Amino acid sequence: MLTDQHKDPFEERLTAALHETGGGFDADRTALAARGAVRGRRKRFVRRAAVTAGAASVVLAGVGGALVLRPGGTAAEAVPSSVTASAKPTPSATATHATDEQMIETLKRLLPKGDFSEERGQGTEPTDKLKVPAPSAGLVFDDGKGAAAIGVSVGRVQPGGTQARQAAQCPDRVFIPYDACRTSRLADSSVVTVLQGYEYPDRRVDTKFWTAELVTPTGQHITVSEWNAAAEKDKPVTRTDPPLTPAQLTRLAAAKEWRAVANALPEPLPEPELPGSDLHARTNLLALLPKGLKVTDKSSDDGDFAYAVVDDGKGRSLVQVNVQPDMLDVAGDLFGSGSETLPDGTRVAVKQGPGDRGDQVMWTVDTMRADGRRVVISAFNAGTQNESATRATPALSIAQMRKMALDARWWSGS
Template sequence: MPVDHGPHLDTPPDPFEDRLSRALHHTGGAFDADRRALAAGGAARGRRKRLLRRTALAGGAAGVAAACLGGTLLLAPGDRDGTPRPAPVAGSPTASPTAAPVTADQVIATLKGLLPEGKVSGAQGRGSDGRSATPYAQLVFDDGKGAAALSVGLGRVAPGGDDVRQLTECPDKVLAAYDACTSERQPDGSVVRVLKGYEYPDRRVDTKLWSADLVSADGAHVSVSEWNAAAEKDAPVTRPDPPLSAAELRDLAAAPAWRDVVGSLPAAEEVTAAPAAPGGRRIAGVLAALMPDGVEVTARGSQDGEFAYVVADDGKGASYVQVNVQPGMSDVAGELFGSGAETLPDGTLVAEHQGPGDRGDLVMWTVDTLRPDGRRIVVSAFNAASQTTAATRATPALTMGQLRAIALSSRWLALG
């Protein structure tokens, strides 16, 4: 996630931005950390980009619509683990608030009033009466079974925008590590997703992160998060599970009291609803078709129209293979490809990387290409069925030569 601070710190983090980042990133992975230039290039151009990173969907490092982990390039409004995080609202304000501003004390009091009986400590928050329109409250709650961090963030997202889908749909389990997820439409037309996951996707610490995200028809977004520790990070686990059940989380996010808080915020910019990622599905189809003979595709998925993956098996164990197809990347060629990059006769740049994944037992092999027309094709393979699960084999199912053939295939040009 973005800034890894818990409720006990003197300088409060922004849990709403953090939760939005988590939600957006809960649908993808990232790429190798040594290629941070991608993020820098994207920021310089002011458009959404996918970063590279070593794990997929991390509780402490996500990227655009995805963030950046084990080995996936993601596309979201920002990322975590030292990379820019996404803004809490989509677009710029186009409408005036419909309710009076609320103070931090009011937001905190509302949260306290909606909790079951228990002890509350370390409460802090922010209202909508300051320069930032991202009210939140966070505190430590103890129902007698152990102290637990709990937070709520409020904002708006653009109705019909990509953020709504990513906040309300259950993530792909190949890309995100979680135990359970439900997404339900409420009687008033809003949608609530409840996700039971972990602060760290690789489970290196047993800190659980359970969350509920509600998005209303007019773009109101309420994000509630709870942990089974007194802080989201760097605090010992105090109880087996967070204090609120899935139903209680859902009801807390759907509480009418939050509508007054959101009503004090400006509306997000209206956007035209995007199609259901046909580009991503086409990319997944091409990637599957390019698998070498003798390699079976056991699963596939896509995201954002630029990213897709398959799980490939050559009979010796599952291997996660991902591809990012990014247009218009010529202006960051210098940041992505150093002096050691190969230049083909047609001007295509090629860089190859072999290194570890985020887990100690994972291996990540990558072929990165940039064509003269600015189209970047990056293909990576792992020696595991995902970027967050244990290795299934010593090396990926595809060789570097096979990855290179996939990245340089002319079939990508047919995508337009």
């Protein structure tokens, strides 16, 4: 399973699993892409051993971390907005539900003049297949300069919560390459982040992926996505850039019509407390790095995941760590016949295989204490997971990574 982990991007495999198990979801691929792809792009690749999505249970036994949103950007200067509608959601019991057709027609009405095709929509009215509505609309738009997929999704988040804060952050370039990203505050105090990136982080296909993600002070959450092709994947590029400019993306995301849709949704559930916030992964990683390495970049926060880009004079090398308590339930998936068990019951598995690009290598040392506490350290022969190799092998040896992963300081505060 570890070999497969590095051959396929996480996002593609999770999407495939959803399509295989979801049935009815597959019919609304464009709208799903608008909802799901942006979240995958904006989250940091920290692969946890088990991810459950609806009916799909996908075991991901690679580096071992969940897709966890991490702060990484800074707010730009405020920009004016013509939005005057109140952002305060009304109680869902009194709100008017939107139908599938109304979602589509609203999107078409808010777009510039052009031709529309492959229209799909999901309203706010609960159905047998979708108990909790996830309203969205998607279509192919052609303004005479080439067909392009465009989608919008609407949701609600806890005001001031983790999801709301992270929606207002630009992703970390170490993991997600992009051309531009800007976070702005509108006149009504809504925050919108416009990202101009790519469908494939490794740029193996030059499909551009641009998004605007808006969160109002009261938690209405709107995401608009567009591509310079008629679909997010498996369609040829039809134009240099997606049709909507960053300013047009912002106006579309800020339209009052989407806020009315958000008002019909249930109140968001309280956010659970994320485990591992006191594990100080960055502090420990930097302290345990072998001497003689120059740190050229590092993660900004200090929870259960951290990275550092190091250089020993022979080229940059990305090193990352994930610290996870209580992982015994997936021990069998992570530690097979080739793993080692130490006298104290700690399991150790070593993997040396390809990285996310064909010329990359990724070395991983995966450890789990007898009580389920897990530390996974990986190193690449490149400064990011999306660039060509900068050296023949990672800057750390397997022996050095093993020593770091087994160090007692990871759990000294537990």
